[in-house]
Amino acid sequence: MKLTVLVPASLVTETDDARTATAKVGQVARAAAIFRCENVVVYDDGKEHEDDGDLIAQVLRYAATPPYLRKTVFDRRDELRYVGVLPPLGTPLHSVTAGSDSEGFEPEYREGVVTKVGTDGRVWVNCGTQHPVALRVPDEGIREGERVTLRISSREPLRAQVAEQPPYGGYEVERAPLDDWLDAHEGVVVCASRRGKVVEDGDLRADNLAIVFGAPQRGVGEILRERDVSVEFDSVVNTLPNQGVETVRTEEAVLATLALANKANR
Known part of the structure; x- marks a missing residue:
């Protein structure tokens, strides 16, 4: 399964500071890596959120880059002040073996x-x-x-x-308007929403699956209406029915939904 996660630039607007915002993005990064996402798209949902979108994209890219390459790839920039709070992704390309001899050396x-x-x-x-x-x-x-x-x-x-067939190393990061990206996508598109129908395995079963998430205070539907944009989804699903809290955070919804998608495609 080729898997893409789409989150809004307003993902971190309700956080109090850049440190908390970075930690929040780190949870999305970790969930994406656990379930072998190929792409994470930060979609634009208003000019007032452009700076937040820049922070999200940079932190996601930093998290997906192996630690031994970060000084080469990234210079000092404001968006990366608090990357020390990021959880390690621990993908095969982030953790390398230590060997010295050709005899008995694992690739x-x-x-x-x-x-x-x-x-x-x-x-x-x-x-x-x-x-x-x-x-x-x-x-x-x-x-x-x-x-x-x-x-x-x-x-x-x-x-x-x-390497011709390298192990999973992480995801790519894109910035794009939601409608433009979905117009170019060839696959199944699912919207995660508490107002959707209770999810079934068939809703998430696809060779090329994209899942769109909203922000905690604004669902995908509200974001689209505010921008006067019309998007058709293959399904709108509630992946956390009977939730016991008033609001499910986006990073929590990402983890729960990707777990269900992983199960549906086994």
Whole structure:
């Protein structure tokens, strides 16, 4: 299953400070990684929320980047002041093995950034090792600054190649208007809402599934009405019927809904 989560830029507007907002986004990041989301889309829901959307997108990208690459990929920026409160994602590309000998060495996968492209098909990749890894690649389309996943089969001597089937490493992050993104989406689109029908497995069963969430104080329907935008969903479902609290936070709804989608697609 290809899975996409869509959350509004107003996700963090009710938080008191940037530290709390960062922690809130970290919970969305963690849920997305647990259930192997490929994409997290931060959709625009008003110009007054643009700065919040920037914070959400940057924090999501930071959380999805392996710790050994963060200094390379991110410079100092205001949105990342409180990333120390983020929970670790712990994906296979975030946790690397420590081996030194070719004998008995389990293949190690690392995400890296291409720092140099030679004219002879050789590229240099910074993947958090002491020195950039030099290797030849058959695809001449690899560009400087591109992120690739390496399969390291030996440390001494160093042997590495671009991984053909890398393990799950996290999600990509996009910013987009909701209606534009959904118009281009080829798959099933589900809206999570407390006003929807009680969810069934069939509502979430799809090869390419996108799930749209609202903010705690405004559901998806309200957001669309405020922007005078019309979107058709394949289904509108309540994934937390008989809730025992007045308001379910978006990050809580994301975790609960993705758990149900995971079950439905087993």
